[in-house]
Amino acid sequence: MKVVTILGTRPEIIKLSPLIPLLDKEFDHILIHTGQHYSYQMDKIFFEELKLRECDYILNVGSATHAQQTANMMIEIEEVLLKENPDMVLVQGDTNSTLAGAITSSKLNIKVVHVEAGCRSFDKNMPEEINRILVDHCSDILFAPDENSFANLKSEGIKKNKIHLVGNTSIDACLRARHLFNKDKLAELGLxxxxxxxMTLHRQENTDTDQLKEIMDAVNKISHEIKIIFPVHFRTLKILKENNFDxxxxxxxxxxxxxxxxxxxLSLAKFVMTDSGGIQEESAVLNTPCLILRENTEWNYLVDLGKNMLVGTxxxxxxxxxxxLLMDEEKLSKMRNIKFNFETGVSESIISLLKS
Structure with a gap:
């Protein structure tokens, strides 16, 4: 059986990293990189660090408006799919690469497999939320990461026999990567x-100039009480520099x-401040309190559990x-110690279900 996997962003590379080698082993597997955020060369460090092979097709679509970017991806993806004629196409998450892959495959009557299906923030102002809904309703096999996601899919009328509750591949990726860390990095950064x-910050709604300034003003205030390390997304850095933010x-x-x-x-931090979806689960796995710089989240179960906290924008x-929270060590300790039950071996479960 021939399977095509489509990815285009660093989170997709990370979350699919435990699955790609298994797909290579079990199927005639073709890997497509759309180049949604960066060139393949800039992402290559992730492929090397996570010991992934090179992609079969590199589309180098690059940045554009949502419509232009998605349309350009669909044109390029269609050409590859017509050439390769796969039995199914696998996509992950909620990016424009995910959407382009799902729609194009569906139009060609190729089965669509969606990994991390059913996540909902219930905020359609987020482009990712639109992508999630559309991809799920294009998909033939849906792998839900948690019970909330499973319930969301059922409530939207998706047939139960299409949905499989398996857990999240990001957890396996996180546990694997923890052993790659050289603790000399702490001393190198003076930590x-x-x-x-x-801290991380990259979402479109948070990198609007006014919104970013409000968040950065708050972070500057917090930094009077604790050192903050901020690996800066390229888009965020561009806005910070253009506006000469303090x-x-x-x-x-x-x-x-x-x-x-x-x-x-992340594993050694007192807490993390982020607007990332993936980091919300990674921090829970590592027992690092996660303070979410958003008004809502698709990972509501972790907020309900008390493991993570929405702090808004x-x-x-x-x-x-x-x-x-900084003045309440007892609450921080409680967030760290809340038991978070998670599945491991998720990628193996996905492979088993695809083969059945």
Whole structure:
């Protein structure tokens, strides 16, 4: 059986990293990189670090408006699919690469497999939410990461026999990457275990100039109380520089980190502030309190569990929530110690179901 996997962003590479070698082993497997965020050359460090083979097709679509980018991907993907004639196409998550792959495959009557199906923030102002819904309703096989996602799919009328509750591949990826971290990195950055906060910020709604300034003003205030390391997404850095935003002296800006270094720093941080979806699960696995710089999340079960906390995107809410938490070591400790049950071996389960 021939399977095509489509990816185009670093989170997809990370989350699919435990699955790709198994797909290579069990199927005639073709790997397509769309180049959604960066060139393949810039992503190559992730492939090397995670010991993944090179892609069969590199589309180098690059950045554009949502419509232009998705349309360009669909044109290029269609050409590959017509040439390769696969039995199924596998996509992951909620990116434009995911959407382009799912729609193109569906139009060609090729089975669509969606890994991380059913996640919902219930906020259609987020482009990712539109992608999630459309991809799920194009898909023939849906792998849900948690019970909430499974329930979302059923409530939207998707047939139960299409849905499989398997867990999340990102957990296996995170546990594997933890062993790649060299603890000398802490000294190199002037950090000590549990004495710094980690931060990421990249979502479209948070990198609008006014919104980004409000968040950064809050982070500057928090940095008076704790050192913050901030690996900066290229888009975020561009806006910070163009607008000459003030960056507090206790904030360490770095280039985007390799996955092993990032997971290592995440595991040793006092807490993480992020708008990333993937980091919300990774921090829960590593027992690092996660403070979500968003008004909502697709990983609601972790908030309900008390493992993560939504702090919003407004100055007062961010500052009050995080400074109060910094003064409450008991609450931080409770967040760390809440038991988070998760599945491992998810990629093996997916392969078994695809073969059945």
């Amino acid at each position: 000590e275990k549990n004495e710094y906060a980690l 960056i507090g002296e206790n904030i360490i800006l770095t280039e985007p980190l390799g996955y092993g270094d990032f997971v290592g720093l 407004k100055y007062n809410n961010i500052v009050d929530s995080i400074l109060n």
